[in-house]
Amino acid sequence: MSSSTPVSILSRGISVYSIPPELLSNLTVRSIQAQQSNEPSDETAEKAVVQTVQATLPSGAGLSCQTCPNTNFDTVEEQRTHFKSDWHRYNAKAKLTGRTVSAEEWDGMVEGISSISGSGSESSGSSSSGSSSQSKVARLLKRQTIGNGLNPEDDDDEEALELADRQRRAHLRTAVIWFSPTTSLDSLGIPKDTQLGVHRALFPPFDTAADYLTELKRMQLTGNENQDGERRLTLLMVAGGHFAGMVVSIRPRAKNERQEVKGAGDIRILKHKTFHRYTTRKKQGGSQALNDNAKSKAVSAGAMLRRYGEQALQEEIRALMIDWEEDLAASERIFIRASTHGKKSFWGYDGAVLHKTDDRIRVFPFPTRRPTLQELLRCWNELTRLKVSRLSEEALQALDDAYIASLQPKNKPIKAAPVSTPAPVVPAVPKLSPEEEARVDRRKRLEEMIRKGRLDALKPFWTKYQSDYQPSEILGFVAAAGQEDILRYLLEEERSDPTQPIETANGRRAYELSSTKIIRNVFRRVAYNHPDWYDWVNQARVPSGLSDELEAEQNSKKADRRKGLKEKLKEREKTRLAEAENEEKAQLEAEAQRKKEDEMRKVALSLNGGGTGNTGPQKLGGKVGGEGLGGMSQEMRMQIERERRARAAEARFGRG
Template sequence: MSRKQDLCQEVIFNEYFNQMFDETVAPVQLDTSEADEPKTPKTQWISEKSDGKLACSYCQVIFPDVQVQREHYKLDWHRYNLKQSLGEKSSVTEEEFNQKTANDDISSISGSDSEEEENSLDTYATAQGKMFLKNKSGQIFSLYKCIFISNKKQEVSEINYYKKFKETCQDNKQWTILMLGGGHFAGAVFDYLTPVVHKTFHCYTVRAGQGGSQSSKDGKSGGSHPKSAGASLRRYNEQALVDHVTKILSSWSEEIKKSSLVFFRASGPYNRGVLFGGKEPLLDRTDPRLRPIPFSTGRATYAEVKRVHFELCTASVYGSLSEAVSQFAQQKTPERDSRRGKVRTINRAKSREVVERPLPGAPSESNSDDEQEANIVSALLEVSFEGLEEFTDSLTPEQRSLRKKKPKKSKNQKLKEKEEARKKNLIDIASKGNVLLLEEVLNERLKTFDHMSKESVAQECFNEALDNDGNSFLHLAAMNEHEDLLQYLLNNQADPCLKNKNQHTPYTCTTSKLSREVFKKFAKENPDKYNYNKAHIPTNALTEEELAEKKRAQRKVKRVKEKEKKKENHLKQQEEDHKQRFLNLSDREKRALAAERRIMNVQGKVIARCFLCGVDIAGKVPFEYLDNRFCSIDCLKGHRMKSTQKV
């Protein structure tokens, strides 16, 4: 919209808005009634006739007795004037009040439904999470309150709005938006209106149909957690969600530190635990830059994050106070929108008519001549009990005894259920990777078997098959990729050679590189403790230093080979050069060169070449004609044909 209009939407980062937001900006707290009716100071009403008599100073009337005064205090006229007095407005007479209520307009009578309260700037600002500010030019700004206020207990009058605005919107225009809910994560860091980094992803963590996260369901179910495939998938995805969010925010740590404000939405204790829970929380609750998003949002998507950012950094600019009042008065608050249909109105200014009704027990007055006396007729009836029979039960005594007695569980069945519950608890501990709880289990077992050593108890405790597949603690820890738990178990007599029913060892159960490194490191530090070939753990794995030395040796061998190959290529090139120079000679020059070589190398090797192709024919029987020598008969024929063509 154009800036010349009385109302426009401005991005608070713009230079135009920064010029309007000067040091004189202060909050506005004013009702709309100021634009229509000026406040008149309340003056004390003193009547000469009221001296020593009963009177109402709000309505300015005198009463003859106490009963009339009490009735007056119950009238809506008195309540209306009382409300006018609280607002420092003048009172109205009874005739004026009757005119106001003649058209069934009673909206101004009730304190909860008053127009002044509904149409006040403060009420509208509270409903929208905003606040209204005014500069020296009389312009009104509507901004979200969370941009300036971080603490709910902080007073509005104590804030330096220009300083806060300069810190968060002028000097540093980088904001961070984070949204988490229902397994959806969306986040972005904006510099002005441009996203610097952004990321969205979704994990299946919410129970379809029933809603709620799997962790909350497990917390309510006690020790017996659901065993379905969906429940297991949701538990895994909850941990994956935490890992993904941790990884993303860790990679964004530098950008988040640069941000002047960090807005977040994390609905529910689980989502807030992702951001603020744990020993090292991703976000610090005491960070003064943290702000919850002050309005309702949709699903966490990148489009929603951009919408939230644009909504937060957009301000409404009104030309004047009267214009602001007229603009927001047209909008409806949630309470006003919730009213549907017409309200039944009653003129409460008039007294209710007294209708005399007879008491419930009082006899009504009537002519006794018109009434007829009722004759009461009595008769004697004989009742016979001859047809009654004794109650018969259709159940046999055995069936009746079975219905009364509940089947009792045998001792073996109780022990079996107790053992299953114990193994479920241990499986849950191993699946979550809780080392502290596992230490408590070991300490309790040590107290029970105090006559045994710690190594024996740990070996018996941690090498137990926990589920129907024969998986031990090491199997479960390796499947769930808990490296700390793996290290703790291996240091406390857990056997890596154990196999489950599928003949898999703990090492082969995991595909995690970090988990396998834990096994390799333990095997290298304890080479004689277990048969690592049986455990399928490679023991010939090289250390980082050994790998570096091996690579250096390979590079050295490669350099030597390249040097030899280069030398060989150089010799071949020299040979080709000599060969080409020989071929460029005429036949006479070739014969002269051959004769010269023979003379020079009487005592040594004589180099002789074919007159056509230039191949070395030393030590071979050449093919000759006219003192021309060749390596083969084909070269001889080719030379003769060449000589013939020249002739």
């Protein structure tokens, strides 16, 4: 099935470190701050590159301030002191208006104004000094507006400054930095109304939106100073007694390079490790340490095991950090997911490899699941793949205005608007056109038919509207829904291409979204029957074809295994019954032997004269109570023999 429009390059998923040059050269930053300021000149961009490179140098080598012009520091302490100065605070706010001042200009501006740094009154507290300093900076900012033709006492100017501050805060709070192409790129299949997003966590902290584009160009694998080195990222997770860690090279894996991790694709994993300890009570949540702090210390065996597990897990993580010290030192970013208690495994102890103040440490900017190696792979794909959005300029502007309005302080009194001036109306998000609403409704109907397996209703619908959908995406939805008949219809009759990556599934293929073995076998049967249609193994990622003979052989082997298992169960049951019967028989024999010994003991007592009810002399060695000497023990027979001899001796003495 052919498409009228070229396939977009974005459909296969693009790494933020390998953006095509044609696309990269046509990108501009699409942020709230960038919309309110002019584009930076080439000189400013070049200066931003120099500052970015200086920021990556070791302490004491090329330290500077990105806000204040012509600043250089010999030590980190001098740089931190500068950040607390009024000059830096003034430039940080004045930068919103597009003009910062040098040190000489600042000295001229503050001449005649005393106590700029809060040194006017020695009796004043630190809070009053800080507020006084801030008021001086605000007065200087208002004085600067006079030169721009603005009235410093005008409320509108104050609101403009406040709006600019809210715009800056909105820019700093967004988790994703968005870029837009300046023109449509038909050769790449990218329209102009396309937004490409990169997670802010991959960038250094910048105050200016234009710096992100410069940094994005520097991050590319080719055409920068890091192309010959091994650049890497580290991902660490610990939660619920589970730990997962992975060191990944930014450079993708070569086709002939061996990869031991299943499902890693083209990701080059340098090191990985997972382990688990029993630290959390099932279905209770929370670690044992938190429970001990909240309540009294439990003394149960389970609590002791959980405490031991927490200590062992912490020691294993710390030992692994020491083993990975070189990889951590070479990592550009270190992403960590851990609770407050779990972070003690990474820093805050003697000999720690990581430090809390390390500016490379980031948190995952999206929800994560239980720490496993597969979850780390998913997070890697989420972090390093371009996000794609398609919104019109009107919709984007409406979203920006609504977000900036939400940042207004709630406790600030709202000024009454003049009667003659109508209240400003916040533009609403534009509604969908009738065509777009119809397309959304058709998509819902299609998904409903797939979920219910209504193939007869699907066929005419698909014939009429198939051009509105990506075949690979629909194939993935059918495979995940487990509809065997619909999948066979799309693959064999409609020839839907299973080799195309699914953008909404991080580039995975439809086969990889199969929910059951029956669905996977459908792909394998079609691959066997039509091997020349696609590259089933490498592109569609179907491991092998499945013929009728092979399937029958597999079913036969499965039946034999079931039969063998049943026979083994029967043999085990017979053996168990035989053992139980033998055990019962042995118990009966032991009971009979005990009774026999008791009877012999009674006979021996009667021979000693201790018994009652003996009516006459009894013959020694004869049968007593129906039993003879043959059933007695050796000791009892010796005792009876002694008694017999004693009686015989008494009889002889009596006759004499």
